[in-house]
Every structure is written in C-alpha cells, then in structure tokens.
Amino acid sequence: MLQAITLTKKFGQHTALHALDLTVEKGEIFCLLGPNGAGKTTTVNCFLGFVTPTSGRALVNGIHVTRQLREARRHIAYIPETVMLYPHLTGLENLTFFDTLTGNHYEEEYYINLLLEAGLQEDAIGKSVQTYSKGMRQKVGIAIATAKNASVLLLDEPTSGLDPHASYEFSHLLRRFSEEGRAVLMATHDLYHAREVATRIGIMKNGRLITTMEADAVDHYTLENIYMQHMRTV
Numbered sequence: 625m626l627q628a629i630t631l632t633k634k635f636g637q638h639t640a641l642h643a644l645d646l647t648v649e650k651g652e653i654f655c656l657l658g659p660n661g662a663g664k665t666t667t668v669n670c671f672l673g674f675v676t677p678t679s680g681r682a683l684v685n686g687i688h689v690t691r692q693l694r695e696a697r698r699h700i701a702y703i704p705e706t707v708m709l710y711p712h713l714t715g716l717e718n719l720t721f722f723d724t725l726t727g728n729h730y731e732e733e734y735y736i737n738l739l740l741e742a743g744l745q746e747d748a749i750g751k752s753v754q755t756y757s758k759g760m761r762q763k764v765g766i767a768i769a770t771a772k773n774a775s776v777l778l779l780d781e782p783t784s785g786l787d788p789h790a791s792y793e794f795s796h797l798l799r800r801f802s803e804e805g806r807a808v809l810m811a812t813h814d815l816y817h818a819r820e821v822a823t824r825i826g827i828m829k830n831g832r833l834i835t836t837m838e839a840d841a842v843d844h845y846t847l848e849n850i851y852m853q854h855m856r857t858v
C-alpha cells in the first residue's frame with residue numbers, strides 16, 4: 625500500500641508538489657495523468673526515495689520512505705521510462721544479475737520464462753543488450769520488476785517504446801499484479817492505456833491532484849473530455 629500524506633516538494637522557489645494526499649490500496653492500479661511538469665515523476669520519486677520531500681510523508685506499506693529508505697525499497701519494484709542495463713551482458717544475464725542483487729536465486733529456466741512472459745522474443749534472450757531496441761530493453765526491465773516479487777510496483781511511463789502488442793501484454797501483467805494484491809502506481813501520458821488498465825485514475829496539474837475517478841466510471845471519450853477540460857481551466 626502507498627500513502628502520500630500532505631506530501632510537498634519544493635525545488636528552490638518552485639513547488640513541484642503541493643500537499644499531495646493519495647492512497648493506493650493493495651490490488652489497485654492507480655494511473656497518474658497530467659501535462660509535462662505536473663508533478664507525476666516527483667510523486668513517484670518521493671516514494672522511491674530519489675527525491676526527499678520538503679514536508680509531508682511518503683509511506684510504503686506503512687514504512688516512512690525518508691526515515692527507512694532501505695526497508696521501504698525492499699517492498700518496491702520500479703520500472704522507469706528508460707531501463708538502464710549493462711549493454712555487454714545479454715538480457716538473461718542482466719535479469720539474473722539484477723535479481724541476484726535483491727537476494728533471489730532462481731534456476732535459469734525461471735528467468736527465461738519471465739523474459740518470455742514480458743514479451744521478449746526467444747532468440748533475443750541470449751543476445752547482448754546493446755543490440756536491443758528500446759522496447760526490448762523495457763521488456764527486460766519488466767522481467768526484473770516481476771522477479772523481485774515486490775508488493776508495490778512504481779512505474780514512470782513504462783510503455784513508452786513498447787509496440788501495441790507489447791503494451792497490451794503489459795496491461796495483462798499489471799492486472800495480474802493487481803489480482804495478486806499488489807499496489808500499482810503508474811505515471812503516464814497515455815490516456816487510452818490508463819483507461820484500459822487502471823482501477824483508479826488521477827489527474828495532476830501544477831503539483832496538485834485535481835481530480836480522481838474510478839476507471840470503470842468513464843469511457844475513453846469521457847476521460848479525454850475531463851482531461852482536456854481540466855487543462856483549459858485554472
């Protein structure tokens with residue numbers, strides 16, 4: 625479970641996050657939408673401990689991220705927009721290496737299955753990552769996050785670079801995570817994907833969460849209209 629309690633972040637004079645209150649329960653997929661500079665990444669980064677809040681708290685399963693960073697991170701898997709991998713290692717070697725760092729040790733077969741499940745083609749698994757496209761690297765990142773088996777998943781534009789089929793498969797994976805009782809927070813610009821995969825949607829603007837809604841309560845067209853209206857006002 626994720627909780628932001630009056631979470632505020634100032635960069636110099638600029639307030640990137642204004643007293644954000646947000647709870648993402650177990651089993652929820654919460655998608656954060658908003659224009660460039662709205663504060664989506666800052667929110668995700670506060671939960672990751674990459675950014676230290678100016679005031680307020682970010683809690684991961686009740687753990688105060690700033691005070692108990694290492695403990696909080698044990699509960700988190702993270703997929704950024706651009707997954708950083710070792711270019712000279714293969715996809716399989718990258719996955720095995722990063723997963724071993726978390727203390728896990730599985731058979732090679734298990735890791736291969738995770739890569740296939742993430743949508744990586746079988747013939748790519750043994751090739752060095754420097755030959756991969758962005759989408760292929762993203763799939764390795766998805767497999768790394770899946771292997772960690774964390775109860776909280778944080779995502780920042782994870783589908784950027786994925787082809788439509790991979791994006792569709794990714795939605796399936798997220799739904800499985802949610803069915804397994806994990807809490808998912810995803811920052812995205814993709815209204816369509818958010819509507820498809822989210823259980824709840826929030827729209828941010830100027831560092832504030834200006835509205836939230838149940839994803840089931842809106843169709844794509846309505847969501848787009850609500851979004852555009854909020855962009856025009858205030």
Ligand SMILES: Nc1ncnc2c1ncn2[C@@H]1O[C@H](COP(=O)(O)OP(=O)(O)OP(=O)(O)O)[C@@H](O)[C@H]1O
Binds near residue numbers: 659660661
């Ligand atoms: N390290 C930083 N130093 C100074 N200002 C920052 C820093 N990080 C973010 N900001 C500012 O904070 C605000 C929120 O940025 P943030 O990256 O959270 O927005 P975002 O909603 O994720 O945008 P995008 O959709 O473009 O990724 C922006 O005005 C940005 O310029």
